[in-house]
Amino acid sequence: MRLLMQTALCLVVIWFGLLGAGPVTERQGEVALDAAYAGLASEVATAAERVAPGQAVQSEEGAGSLILADQLVDYSAEEAKAAAKPTVYLTFDDGPSELTKEVLAILKREEVKGTFFMLGKEVKQYPGIARQVLQEGHAIGNHTYNHVYGELYGDFAVFAKQVMDTDDAIFKATGVRTNLLRAPGGTFGNFDQGYFDALAKAGYIVNDWNVDSGDSKRVGVPEKEIISAVEGSRLSGKVVVLMHDSSIHGESVKALPEVIAFFKKKGYQFSVLTDQVKPIQFRLAATLKWKRAKVTAAETLTLVQYTAKTRAKPAAPNTQSLLVHAGERELQFAPQEYSMQSGTIAVPLRQLAIGLQGIIRLDMTNGIVEAVVNNQSVSWTASEAGGSGKSLPSRIMVPLRETLQKFHIVINRIAVTADRREIWAEPSAI
Ligand SMILES: [Zn+2]
Structure with a gap:
């Protein structure tokens, strides 16, 4: 049985705008981590x-x-x-x-x-x-x-x-x-x-x-x-x-x-x-x-x-929530729902796909997860999704920027305040 779970109907979201990709960097965060590292060294x-x-x-x-x-x-x-x-x-x-x-x-x-x-x-x-x-x-x-x-x-x-x-x-x-x-x-x-x-x-x-x-x-x-x-x-x-x-x-x-x-x-x-x-x-x-x-x-x-x-910097616990604006959609992740390490933000795939009005299919027999978002189908094997063999993990975390890119959506702006990280993304021109 290939289709075990269909969480939402695939809606093609119409996106507008031609946008450039901006790097997801957070100097503010890095500086804080550098300081923490220096503290450790002393x-x-x-x-x-x-x-x-x-x-x-x-x-x-x-x-x-x-x-x-x-x-x-x-x-x-x-x-x-x-x-x-x-x-x-x-x-x-x-x-x-x-x-x-x-x-x-x-x-x-x-x-x-x-x-x-x-x-x-x-x-x-x-x-x-x-x-x-x-x-x-x-x-x-x-x-x-x-x-x-x-x-x-x-x-x-x-x-x-x-x-x-x-x-x-x-x-x-x-x-x-x-x-x-x-x-x-x-x-x-x-x-x-x-x-x-x-x-x-x-x-x-x-x-x-x-x-x-x-x-x-x-x-x-x-x-x-x-x-x-x-x-x-x-x-x-x-x-x-x-x-x-x-x-x-x-x-x-x-x-x-x-x-x-x-x-x-x-x-x-x-x-x-x-x-x-x-x-x-x-x-x-x-x-x-x-x-x-x-x-x-x-x-x-x-x-x-x-x-x-x-050296890999120690992951600082999130204190901010993450807000992703994707076209007209708005996705919110609580601090404990996503991770941020060395400039890479990881979010739960299911929440991301559903938030972008896509669908998720889990093929438990073969250990494959497929997400269709913005008319783009992307699949992960169990091991790519953080599981082992053909066993999918209960929660699949994916790197935000890279995954959005696979869905032909690019991040073009990021802002950080004391209580939240905010990201603006748009579909890229095909
Ligand atoms: Zn010696």
């Missing part, structure tokens, strides 16, 4: 405050030096209270590489998840492996593009550029944007407050570590040494382990099963770093390893604008 900055500096230490990634608890901002006490079990975050830096596949196989076999801080240049070379990391449920973080300390820490503009290039490379390979970031070599002695502040303002979460596997303190650190470095570390309720999965780290892969077994035996649960996990950060060093100019406001702004542009 909260992140506050959350990442670090403890006051104590004695100076060498704490370079791969230097294998012991990291003392008082050198870290350690949120473990607070988080351990909340967590039923102590948590370990295994992190793998400098990949992806061919070895990453072996790491993934071990993690899969052991049923644990990890976090991979990737270099943009390696992501570009191994996009399929980057994708596999994500598909298997692990987290991805940004580890800059080329890892060259002299470039990254000689000039913040270069650091920022590498972060953005890597962000883009990860997005291109995996389809996701990551806010997780690890500084090559760690932040200690490399970052000044300007680096921390600019990255926090842009929404990046800088993660150092509190257990160094020592797998990078020289080339070819043997498996046994890696295992004993981990086992000999001071452990807390929240452990972030530094390991590496670039092509030269075969010994790390060999050590990994035993590292995992060690934390399992100690009763740790394994988790991935996210935006919601407070980062472990080294405190600021009294003296930097580098001589460079201060981070400028313009450099910070470039990075802030980049993330504002590339």
